Amino acid sequence: MARRSFLRYAGAGAAAVAVLGTASCGKDHIKHPDGSYIDIGSGDVGILNYAYALEQLEAAFYLQVVATPYSGITAAETAYLTDIKDHEVLHRDFFKAAIGSAAIPALTTDFSTINFSDRTSVLGAAKLLEDTGVKAYDGAGYLIQSPDYLTIAGKIVSVEARHAALIANLISSGSFAAPDQVDANAINRSASIAEILGAANGFLKTKVYATNFNYPII
Amino acid sequence: MNLFNIIDEIEKVDPEIHERLNPRRAAIKNITSFGSKVAMAAMPFALGTMFKKAYGATADTATVIGVLNYALTLEYLEAGFYNTGASTAGLIPASQATYIGQIKNDENLHVTFLQGVIKSLGGTPVTAPTVDYTGGNGKGGGPFPTVFSNYGTFLAVAQVFEDTGVRAYKGQAPVLIGNQVVLTAALGIHAVEARHASAVRKLRNDIANGASATPTIKPYIVSTATLGNDTGVAAANGNYAGEENVTQGGVNLVSALGVSVGVATASFDEPLSKDDVLKLLVGSFIVS
Numbered sequence: 001m002a003r004r005s006f007l008r009y010a011g012a013g014a015a016a017v018a019v020l021g022t023a024s025c026g027k028d029h030i031k032h033p034d035g036s037y038i039d040i041g042s043g044d045v046g047i048l049n050y051a052y053a054l055e056q057l058e059a060a061f062y063l064q065v066v067a068t069p070y071s072g073i074t075a076a077e078t079a080y081l082t083d084i085k086d087h088e089v090l091h092r093d094f095f096k097a098a099i100g101s102a103a104i105p106a107l108t109t110d111f112s113t114i115n116f117s118d119r120t121s122v123l124g125a126a127k128l129l130e131d132t133g134v135k136a137y138d139g140a141g142y143l144i145q146s147p148d149y150l151t152i153a154g155k156i157v158s159v160e161a162r163h164a165a166l167i168a169n170l171i172s173s174g175s176f177a178a179p180d181q182v183d184a185n186a187i188n189r190s191a192s193i194a195e196i197l198g199a200a201n202g203f204l205k206t207k208v209y210a211t212n213f214n215y216p217i218i
Numbered sequence: 219m220n221l222f223n224i225i226d227e228i229e230k231v232d233p234e235i236h237e238r239l240n241p242r243r244a245a246i247k248n249i250t251s252f253g254s255k256v257a258m259a260a261m262p263f264a265l266g267t268m269f270k271k272a273y274g275a276t277a278d279t280a281t282v283i284g285v286l287n288y289a290l291t292l293e294y295l296e297a298g299f300y301n302t303g304a305s306t307a308g309l310i311p312a313s314q315a316t317y318i319g320q321i322k323n324d325e326n327l328h329v330t331f332l333q334g335v336i337k338s339l340g341g342t343p344v345t346a347p348t349v350d351y352t353g354g355n356g357k358g359g360g361p362f363p364t365v366f367s368n369y370g371t372f373l374a375v376a377q378v379f380e381d382t383g384v385r386a387y388k389g390q391a392p393v394l395i396g397n398q399v400v401l402t403a404a405l406g407i408h409a410v411e412a413r414h415a416s417a418v419r420k421l422r423n424d425i426a427n428g429a430s431a432t433p434t435i436k437p438y439i440v441s442t443a444t445l446g447n448d449t450g451v452a453a454a455n456g457n458y459a460g461e462e463n464v465t466q467g468g469v470n471l472v473s474a475l476g477v478s479v480g481v482a483t484a485s486f487d488e489p490l491s492k493d494d495v496l497k498l499l500v501g502s503f504i505v506s
Contacts, residue, residue, distance in 0.1 A: 074429075074430040074431075075430060075431055075432045076427075076429060076430050076431060076432060076433050079432050079433055080433070080437075083436065083438070083481075083484065086477065086481045086484075086485070087438070087481065087484060087485040090471060090475065090477050090481055090482065090485045091485060093475050094466060094467070094469060094471065094475065094485075097469050097474060097475065098466075098467045098468070098469055134409050137405070138402060138405040138406055138409055139402070141391065141401055141402060141405045142395075142398040142401050142402055144395075145395070147392035147395060148467070150391050150392055150395060151388070151391065151392055151489060152466060152467055152486075154388040154391045154405070154408065154487075154489065155388065155466065155486040155487050155488065155489070156485075156486060157405065157408070157409060157412075158384050158388065158408060158409065158411075158412035158415075158487040159412075159438055159484070159485055159486065159487055161408075161409040161410075161412035161413050161416070162412050162413070162415060162416035162437045162438045162487075163416075163437075163438075164413065164416075165412070165413035165414075165416035165417050165420075165437065166416050166420060166437045169416075169417060169420055173317070173429075174316055174317045174320065176320070176413050176414070176416060176417040177320055177321075177324055177410055177413045177414065177417070182324070182410055182413070183406075184327075185327055185328075185330075185331040186323070186324035186325075186327035186328055186331070186407070186410055187331070187403055187406035187407055187410065188405075188406040188407075188408075188409035188410050188413070189406070190402055190405070190406060
């Protein structure tokens with residue numbers, strides 16, 4: 001039975017979803033009545049909700065960064081961070097529209113550990129979020145059953161990687177593919193859903209779980 | 219093909235499937251661990267062996283090897299480009315040698331990695347193509363005659379190669395569905411190519427505008443409604459064809475979500491098919 005569960009986890013079930021926008025397969029996500037946590041659900045819709053959760057987090061972060069720019073920000077940094085904010089907000093809104101009624105609700109964020117007036121604090125958090133986004137999409141790609149969804153994930157992850165390299169270059173020029181994110185074969189590191197949500201939940205009041213992907217609600 | 223769906227399907231007619239596969243369970247459990255090239259390269263083989271032992275059948279790897287050899291060809295092209303650039307005296311300013319050197323090293327590592335994986339799958343790595351980095355198919359008259367004598371041209375061609383590489387890997391992802399190890403590695407290389415593309419674009423911008431002023435060359439592809447190409451290199455329009463797309467998953471980002479074409483196109487990178495990529499490269503950069 002344990003083995004069976006593992007295989008089920010590894011293969012994300014056999015849910016096949018044909019067209020984005022009309023997707024409704026897979027178990028619905030679970031929501032705690034008081035809004036304190038959410039579960040992404042199962043199948044491809046679960047993975048889309050996973051991406052939606054991460055994009056919500058990124059969008060909220062950059063909206064705050066742009067609303068309260070850190071001291072000493074350059075014209076270039078203002079332009080870049082505004083662009084990234086626009087991209088992440090669009091990613092968020094795209095997933096909400098595409099997943100439709102199966103989408104998880106809006107998450108409440110917690111950025112109390114970030115000093116938005118301090119460049120080092122903001123860019124450090126931006127690097128963490130972008131690197132996490134790249135590792136998340138790369139690590140979850142194999143769980144996606146639909147070629148169309150996988151392509152959409154691919155369209156977004158390379159933009160996240162462009163962001164990640166940009167932020168790294170802003171922190172330290174030339175660190176765009178540094179060993180903390182890229183392994184000895186020059187392959188970007190990837191991470192499991194459990195690893196990613198464990199980190200992302202540090203920035204979320206609404207905790208996100210993935211019971212069907214080995215990160216259960218405790 | 220999806221291995222785990224296959225296992226589920228087989229289970230319907232053969233409840234003993236898990237017992238048959240049991241000795242190899244450790245291999246399945248460690249499937250996400252591909253930090254080591256050896257472990258990763260061995261994994262598809264281990265899966266094939268797993269089924270062979272269980273049922274006497276072999277997993278078909280020909281398609282995977284085909285994708286990997288296509289990727290290898292593109293990596294040869296990129297690695298050779300940076301190797302030639304780095305060894306050309308006076309081309310790359312000393313202050314940027316480390317920056318470009320990082321990209322050069324990564325592309326050479328990709329070549330070595332892909333060769334190793336192809337061999338481990340029982341395939342034969344393709345040999346490096348004959349190249350012409352002026353884009354003239356070895357006959358002269360290419361659009362980039364100063365590629366190794368003018369640093370700006372060198373970086374412009376680098377940008378086109380990196381952006382095209384991102385598109386090429388993206389286009390192959392659906393072909394690799396069902397092969398977790400190779401798909402994850404390909405996505406990981408895809409992300410590194412995107413990091414390179416971002417880095418080359420920022421370098422070009424910083425040379426033109428300085429690092430602190432409002433940038434005019436962005437790390438992401440900002441298309442217009444009618445032109446995907448944002449590089450200013452007209453000869454590369456084909457490499458960016460389709461980047462002007464603003465409809466994703468049936469959602470028109472501009473009309474339904476109210477964003478500009480620039481934001482819509484910069485937020486999503488578009489794939490290119492193998493045929494399209496080869497049409498762009500063979501007969502110009504790859505001598506036919």
